[in-house]
Amino acid sequence: MNLSLPDQSMHSSSESCQEDDKPDVMLPCFRRNMYDEPLASYSNGSIISQLLRKTIHNKRALEESHFFLSSSTAADSGQEDESSVSSKDSTVEASSPSGHVSTGASPEGELPATDHLQAKRARVENIIRVMAGSPNGRQHGDTERSDPGTRDTREARESYRENKRKQRLPQHQEHSAAGQVGRKSGSSNGDRCNTKEEECHKLKEQLHSMQRLLRQLQEKFLQVYNQEDPEFEKRDAANVDPENDMQGEGTESFYMSTEDDFERKTSRAAADCKDRMKVVGYLVHQSESQNLQETLKQELSRAVDDCVDRVFKKMSSPGMGLTPQQRTCSSPEVQISITADKKSQQVTSALSQPQAEEAAVKSRSLEYYESSEAQSPQDQTEALSLVVRKPTVVTPVSSVAPTVKRPYAVHQTPFQLNYSTPLHENHILEHLLKYGPHSSFGALPCMPPSMDRTSPDSVDLPWDTIAMRSKVTSSHLGHHPRPSSLGAVAVDNLCLPHVKIECGELQSMAERNPYIHLKKAKLMFFYTRYPSSNVLKTFFPDVKFNRCITSQLIKWFSNFREFYYIQMEKFARQSILDGISNVKDITVSRDSELFRALNMHYNKANDFHVPDRFLEVAEITLQEFYNAISAAKDSDPSWKKAIYKVICKLDSDVPEEFKTSSYL
């Protein structure tokens, strides 16, 4: 991840959004890198057990393989340590084949109970030894350094790359890693030994107390469910007690059992819970479920009421220069887009803004947002520029039969008109429900509206979808196809801040009309391949231009050109292969495959009448490519530039109609 490399050229050429987005763009990755593992540890409830497990794991790999760990332990360690490079590597490097086999394929049943206990005992001893700083633990770094020759060159290269990558890690991460290594390896020092023992004691104490806590929790947990399901208590008792008995008595076994039992008990509890859910689902009396229903309803409505109140209180608080009327008008429609990815969000907001909205409304809202932006600059940036909207209409391209040609037509089908406002309200409320009234609105969690995209491919993906595609797996789209349940997303997002954010993007993406600008740009490409930024500004009057957005639009055209020239080269080569010997024989008509390809790209809906001039330009381009290739100029790495130079002169004016914001 080169984010951490400040001199990396990530800011070099397109510093477009430097001033406003960089730190936030970094955030998600940064956050992941920095906190993933610690979080994982915490999520387990026991840092100590995590630490212990890792130490054990390393130790186990480095020393002999004659402790056979129970499969559950092995599985746990394996799973848990996947995030740990050191343990993984050392396992790979140091463990003997037998070790692999033994850990990999020794189900618990295969081990006699005594062996099991012995193994546990050994592990505890091992823990203590390791904690005390046993110096014979060879370090991972050493191993790697000691045998580079055994790897083939590719591996070496990769590890080199890996090292390079490691060097790029954010500093604190590196430090913490180095710190760990240092702590592990520097054991000859007497002071350190003492501190180790102290640490060890502390850890043990913590472990004990945490274990107590765990037990308490478990008891409470069980109590809660057993109240409802007395039968279960018996079953539970039958299940739990023997196991506890078996695990024996005394502190040591108690201590030993913690690690494994922690997971086992937790998972068992979870499983039990699941079981109970099932049972409840079937057996709970009607009255009970009704009670539950009532309670839920009450709670929900109360929460909603509360949130509404707070929202409006907040909105009407001093400094929010909106009249009540304006608020009513805009607030449900507001998309305040502060996300981790401010850049794309910002561009998105601006470029996706529907063109049909009234200028007055827009300017009012702009003032509003700009003023609020000034108030809290770190929270609200220019992403707020063009976000107030009316219920939008969109061209439902996919619903238009491809055979129907409607040049310059506007298929303005009401797009979830019935749906729009309540949806927004729900989002705000939902946001408040989830994150409280004081949280930023930026990451309005959301559900993608039920865009009925029967053939997604036939539609240009919304800007935001594209923007976030790299960040969210497409499954998110599939996951929440309908804004039906408030719970689904909420649950999904509970522990995934970045997903939450992107869900916000999802929402805004889906709710805006994200096609317009891209579509318009594509159609403009039929006239101009190299639009100046002034032209762009002229023809996107509804877009609040800033550096970032301008470069984004330019990038669009760059991409368009890229596709265009690729096609040209392809077809030029093809015509050479086809044996066309005269440039004059190269023509581009509306029947040409080349034209079809281009039209498919820039005018997918085929609802725009491509100007003849474009055909001419395409023909000239094709001929240029043909000539160049025929003359073997393509051996020159920059042979295309001459062609570009010719083609950029062939731009024509974009028709005035494109200027009107309601053109499409």
Add this chain to the structure above:
DNA sequence: TACGAACCTG
């Protein structure tokens, strides 16, 4: 050195 355009990759 800054910038834009092309190029490459996912």
Add this chain to the structure above:
DNA sequence: CAGGTTCGTA
């Protein structure tokens, strides 16, 4: 289509 890199230019 976007992000990143490379390259040429001013």
